Amino acid sequence: EPAIGMGGRFVGSFAIGGVDVAIRAEHASASTGWRFEGSTGPGQEIPFGELIRDLELRMGVTDIPEQLNDLTIENLHVAIDTSAKSFLVSVATKLPVDGTELDAVLTIDLKRSAENYRSYVSGTVTVAGLRFDLIFSQDKTATVFLGAYHGLADGGVSVSALLGALGVAELGEAPSVEIDLRDALFVYENPATAEGTARALFAVDIGGGLNLSN
Numbered sequence: 001e002p003a004i005g006m007g008g009r010f011v012g013s014f015a016i017g018g019v020d021v022a023i024r025a026e027h028a029s030a031s032t033g034w035r036f037e038g039s040t041g042p043g044q045e046i047p048f049g050e051l052i053r054d055l056e057l058r059m060g061v062t063d064i065p066e067q068l069n070d071l072t073i074e075n076l077h078v079a080i081d082t083s084a085k086s087f088l089v090s091v092a093t094k095l096p097v098d099g100t101e102l103d104a105v106l107t108i109d110l111k112r113s114a115e116n117y118r119s120y121v122s123g124t125v126t127v128a129g130l131r132f133d134l135i136f137s138q139d140k141t142a143t144v145f146l147g148a149y150h151g152l153a154d155g156g157v158s159v160s161a162l163l164g165a166l167g168v169a170e171l172g173e174a175p176s177v178e179i180d181l182r183d184a185l186f187v188y189e190n191p192a193t194a195e196g197t198a199r200a201l202f203a204v205d206i207g208g209g210l211n212l213s214n
Contacts, residue, residue, distance in 0.1 A: 008026075008027050009024065009025060009026040009027070010024070010025050011023065011024045011025075012025075013038075016051065016054055016076070016078065016089075017046045017047075017050045017051035017054050017073070017076065018046065018047075018050045018054070019040050019044055019046050019076070020040070021038045021039065021040055021076065021078055022038050022039065022040075022041070023036055023037070023038030023078070024036070024037060024038060025037075032083050033081060033082035033083030033084070034080075034081075034082045034083075035079075035080070035081050035082075035083075036078070036079070036080040036081075037077075037078065037079045037080070038077070038078055039075060039076060039077040039078070040075060040076045040077075041075065042074060042075050042092075044074075044075075044076075045072050045073070045074065046072070046073040046076060046091075047071075047072060047073070048068050048069060048070070048071040048072065048073055048091070048093065049069040049070070051073065051076070051089070051091070052064050052068070052069060055089075055108075055110075055117075055119075059087075059110065059116065059117045060115065060116025060117060061110060061116065061117050061118070061119050062116070062140070063118060063119050063138065063140045064108065064119045064121060064140060065121060065136050065137065065140050065142065065145075066140050066141060067142070067143050067145070067190050068106070068121070071093045071094070071095070071096075072093060072094065073091040073092070073093050074091075074092045074093055074094070075091065075092040076089065076090070076091050077089070077090040077091070078090075085112055086109075086110075087109075087110040087117070088107060088108070088109055088110070089107070089108040089110070090105060090106070090107045090108075091105070091106050091107075091108075092104075092105055093105075093106060095125050095134075097166055097188055097198075097200075098166070098188075098198050098200065100165065100166065102125045102126060102127060102165070102166075103125065103126045104123055104124065104125040104126070104134070105123050105124050106121060106122070106123035106134070107121070107122050107123055108120075108121055109121075109122070120138075121136045122134060122135065122136070125147055127147070127149075127162065127165045127166060127186075128157070128158070128161045128162045128164075128165040130149050130157070130162070130181070130184070131149070132147035132148060132149045132184070132186070133147065133148050133149075133150075134146070134147055135147075135148065143189055143190040143191070144187060144188065144189045144190075145187075145188055146185070146186070146187050146188075147185070147186045147187075147188070148183075148184070148185050149181070149183060149184040149185070150182075150183055151182070151183075156178030156179060156180060157178060157179055157180075157181045158177070158178055159177040159178070159179060160177070162181075162184075163202065166186060166188075166200065166202065179204065179206040180206055180207045181204060181205075181206060182205045182206060182207050183204070183205035184202070184203070184204045184205070185201075185202070185203045185204075186200060186201065186202045186203075187200065187201040188200045
């Protein structure tokens with residue numbers, strides 16, 4: 001027999017991270033669950049720490065990396081699917097790397113466990129116009145994250161511009177070097193204390209040789 005049920009949709013709002021999120025919900029048929037989606041929109045600054053505390057209080061999420069606490073969310077988007085049991089939170093923010101702020105989009109994927117939810121944090125960051133995939137440790141106390149770029153850039157990439165975007169200023173009077181960038185990887189460790197020193201490792205895979213300009 002065909003499934004019997006009712007569909008519908010509504011709009012409203014709910015609070016998360018101390019701000020109101022405009023939300024729309026849809027229940028298309030009896031065979032699907034409710035789908036909720038909404039965002040705060042640009043212009044509302046939200047402390048990332050407030051979001052982390054809210055997710056811990058409401059959903060028992062306790063494993064979001066602590067190194068994200070001091071970030072500021074510039075836009076927050078929520079997508080929930082009750083049928084797939086998925087809960088995704090995406091945020092636009094600035095990721096500080098050795099004093100330089102990089103445009104980043106982070107996604108918190110919440111998965112239901114036996115007692116609460118576990119989080120899986122990923123994202124992307126833009127470095128000198130190139131998009132790097134971000135990988136965070138599942139250890140919430142870790143201070144290290146990794147950025148990986150894959151694919152051949154359209155045209156040459158300036159090494160000095162790439163390193164400068166990552167806050168590496170000690171380039172002296174070295175000549176400008178352009179490379180055909182196939183893959184790149186950077187590992188960044190935030191200082192453990194305010195008096196500590198950040199550390200970074202950067203590696204590239206290039207093709208087609210080097211172009212040295214005056």
